[in-house]
Amino acid sequence: MSEAPAAPRPVSADAPRPAELDLLVSPPRARTGWKVLPARVGAMCAVELQKLRHDRTELYTRAIQPALWLLIFGETFTRIRAIPTGGIPYIDYLAPGIIAQSAMFIAIFYGIMIIWERDAGILTKLLVTPTPRAALITGKAFAAGVKALIQAIVVIVIAALLGVAMTWNPLRLLGVALAVVLGSAFFSCLSMTIAGIVLTRDRLMGIGQAITMPLFFGSNALYPVSVMPGWLQVISTINPLSYQVNALRGLLLGTPSHLLTDFTVLAVAAALGIASASSLLGRLAR
Numbered sequence: 485m486s487e488a489p490a491a492p493r494p495v496s497a498d499a500p501r502p503a504e505l506d507l508l509v510s511p512p513r514a515r516t517g518w519k520v521l522p523a524r525v526g527a528m529c530a531v532e533l534q535k536l537r538h539d540r541t542e543l544y545t546r547a548i549q550p551a552l553w554l555l556i557f558g559e560t561f562t563r564i565r566a567i568p569t570g571g572i573p574y575i576d577y578l579a580p581g582i583i584a585q586s587a588m589f590i591a592i593f594y595g596i597m598i599i600w601e602r603d604a605g606i607l608t609k610l611l612v613t614p615t616p617r618a619a620l621i622t623g624k625a626f627a628a629g630v631k632a633l634i635q636a637i638v639v640i641v642i643a644a645l646l647g648v649a650m651t652w653n654p655l656r657l658l659g660v661a662l663a664v665v666l667g668s669a670f671f672s673c674l675s676m677t678i679a680g681i682v683l684t685r686d687r688l689m690g691i692g693q694a695i696t697m698p699l700f701f702g703s704n705a706l707y708p709v710s711v712m713p714g715w716l717q718v719i720s721t722i723n724p725l726s727y728q729v730n731a732l733r734g735l736l737l738g739t740p741s742h743l744l745t746d747f748t749v750l751a752v753a754a755a756l757g758i759a760s761a762s763s764l765l766g767r768l769a770r
Contacts, residue, residue, distance in 0.1 A: 680764025
């Protein structure tokens with residue numbers, strides 16, 4: 485006859501548990517200190533981009549307007565040569581401005597989404613989590629930047645097909661991506677700040693439509709600052725869109741620019757926008 489199986493040896497309660505069992509009994513340690521903010525920002529950004537994954541219609545429809553600007557406005561003014569551009573074809577001069585314009589148009593109505601989240605009860609649930617308000621706003625701002633970056637790629641492809649002479653240097657293209665993301669972060673935070681003041685979608689839509697074109701035409705996206713009247717030159721110097729266009733033009737076309745100043749202004753504007761929108765986020769949830 486075979487021997488009976490040996491009985492398992494009793495395990496003392498004081499004996500150390502295997503590492504695998506520890507993971508099942510006790511939850512992993514939560515991130516603390518400086519690790520919290522980047523992790524929460526990344527999570528919020530991923531949540532925002534998941535919405536884009538399920539519905540890409542916005543990207544397709546928004547590609548129509550910049551294509552029309554380049555095809556109609558750019559080609560026409562290139563032929564008549566009515567705007568001084570420093571010796572480069574007008575359509576080349578226009579392309580960076582249209583990249584900045586399309587990015588701004590995506591970001592400037594971002595506050596509508598946060599009002600919708602308030603109405604659906606999502607914002608209240610987010611605010612009771614340990615996630616800092618600045619992380620919520622920053623995640624949404626940089627998600628807007630990624631959406632704008634996708635739009636910028638579409639515009640660059642269209643411009644290349646039209647024969648615009650742009651650089652393909654990888655480092656310069658990374659600078660273009662950074663300028664697009666920072667500019668979009670500012671304009672999305674501006675929209676969310678306005679949302680925290682007006683509190684309704686209808687008012688936000690009206691204000692957004694009222695400021696979009698002045699921001700665009702009050703920049704150097706369509707024409708150089710030198711041809712503007714004096715009062716418009718003052719507006720252009722305080723308009724972050726002008727610095728974004730300057731950076732894009734210098735990186736893509738190699739025109740004279742002050743990249744350090746441009747990126748500093750964009751970074752400071754984005755930081756101030758995040759601080760402003762974060763301070764008003766609680767007002768939306770009341």
